[in-house]
Amino acid sequence: MTDVKIGLETHVQLDTETKLFCGCPNEEADEPNTHVCETCLGHPGSKPRLNEEVVNQAVKASEALDCEVNEDVFFSRKTYFYPDMSKNYQITQYEIPVGEDGEKQIKVGDEKKEVGIKRIHIEEDPAKMKHVGGNVSDSDYSKVDYNRAGTPLIEIVTDPDFRSPKEARAYLQQLAQMMQYLGLYRPESDFSIKTDANVSIEGGERVEVKNITGTKDIEKALNYEISRQKQWKKRGREVEQHTRSFNQGTGATEAMREKETEEDYGYIFDPDLTRQELDEELRTRIKESLPELPQEKFERFKEEYGLKDKLVESLITEASLAEDFEELAEEFNSSLVASWMSGDLKKVLNYNELTYSESGLDFESIQYMLDLISEEKISDRNAEMLLREVVGEERRPEEIVEEEDLLKADESEIDSFVEAAIDENRDAVEDFESGEEEAINFLVGQVMQKSQGKADPKTAREKILEVLED
Ligand SMILES: [Zn+2]
Structure with a gap:
């Protein structure tokens, strides 16, 4: 097997009320360049004001990933010239991030693996570029929308601990799940997770692959990049350090530019943002308020309900699903609830391409349906049909049962x-x-x-x- 090393840098857009350094609403707008002010447009003389909520969320993520949280954090200016960043620098954290030296345990198939978390820092998202009539290199012209400029991000950087694309995918999925449990990310929202991957094979130079959105494409992007590097070496050439972009449409990675070194950015401390103190009291308060995380929930569900691994994994995919399961398990037989949720319910949700929380299924409807099932008042076939209609047509189950005469014959x-x-x-x-x-x-x-x-x-x-x- 080829010796592969992969490290990931994941940006999680945070769903806060306002942007990172100004009071503009942090949400999609109907019109471009409407959620803007002098600060997020980078006017000379405008001053950033730090959104405390972002700091709290970054500390939360750091604590959940077992990082050391720094007592004093600073912000730096990362200098670069590009229309998506009108002040010519991005405010980020460089020297001292919020969290460092953490760890995340992941499951890859039946194996467990520790992944080192190098750092977690806060930074602002740049504006969005729209390349009209093509892509960045061949479009007629480009438009810039500054609504996104200043959206808060946390960037989670791992050590180069992944040995295969499969491991990277497992990590990303489990990280996204953890962020969801922490209330920092909702898959159904407009806020996204984006990942850049650093890939090297056989001790060669590392290539950075940018623009991998969500959690589904990571394995595809990495498989492509690894086989590209292998082919390159086969032809007797050395892989050089550079940056590539993942093209979702073709599934390929494409060369972008030579990779900048950190010196190229000329980081300097931002004099407008003074030292931010993360005192003991704040850190303790946040640490103590962490919810039960997926891994802990997994162990507890197995122990408490005596359910099989696969069933538990299915129940904990979403925090709200897991919570409802527990409430229903008090009222109905827990194995019945578990197998219904991970069986019929998941099937219908997948068919409609909905998550549990997106489906809008309310608790009373579920109680009603489970009651019919556990009292054997409805056949399996009709129970499944009823659920399909409740989810697909968003109707009350009582109404459907009545109208379509679905209960068992006497x-x-x-x-x-x-x-x-x-x-x-x-x-x-x-x-x-x-x-x-x-x-x-x-x-x-x-x-x-x-x-x-x-x-x-x-x-x-x-x-x-x-x-x-x-
Ligand atoms: Zn603004």
Whole structure:
């Protein structure tokens, strides 16, 4: 196997009310360049004011990733010239970030792995460029939208600890899940997670791959880049240090520019933002307020409910799903709730490409459906159909049950279906009586059809046998 080293730098856009250094709303706007002021437009003489909430969130992420939180943090100016950063420098943290030397345990398949977290720092997002009529190199002209300028980010930088694209993907997914538990990220929001990856093979120079959005493309981007470097070496060439961009459309990485070294940016402390003190009291308060994180929840669910690994993993994918599971498990049989949530529910959500929180399914609807299932008032088939309609059409389950008559038939109704099936299918009855046992399946099918899913096959079979064997 090729010796591969991968390190990741993940930017999490924070969903705060206002931007990092000004009071502009931190949200998408209908019109470009409307959520702006002199500070986020970088007018000379404007002064940044630090949004405390961002600092708290960065400390939260640092504590959750077992980082050392620095007592005094500073901000630096990273100098570069590009239209997306009109003041010609980006405010970030360089010398002293919020958190350093952390660790994240991840699961890759059945294996556990420790990933070193080098640092977590705060920085501002630049403006958004729109290249009209093409991409950055061949468009006719470009437009800049400063609505995004100044959106707060935390950047989480790992050590080069990943040995395969699969490990990198596992980390990114589990990191995103952790950020969601911490309330710093919602997959359904407009705020995104973006990752840059540093990749080297066989001790060669590292190549930086930028622009990997979300958690799904990471493995694809890395696989492409690794095989590209392998091919390059095969032809006897050395991989040189440079920056590439991942193209989501083609799944390829494309050369962008020579990689700048840190000296090129000429970091200096920002004199407008004085020392920020993260005192003991703040750190303790945040540490103590951390919610139960996915890994801890996983262990506890296994222990408390005696559920299989796969089932627990499925239940803890989203914090809200896990919370509702626990509440429902007090009222209903916990295995029933777990298998319903990770089975039928997940199937319907996946089909509609929704997360649990996006689906808008309310707790009372779920209680109602689980009650029908646990009291065996509805057949499996109809229970699944009901859920599909509740999610897909956003209707109340009570209404659907009533309108479509979905509850199980009562005894006398089933008896009449059985009687009719037997009367109308004398051939099948004769076949059964002459020893062809499979003929009963046909009769069961007839009863099911007549009942439109309101009978369950087991009861139907028993009742048919009762009549035929009399
Ligand atoms: Zn502003």
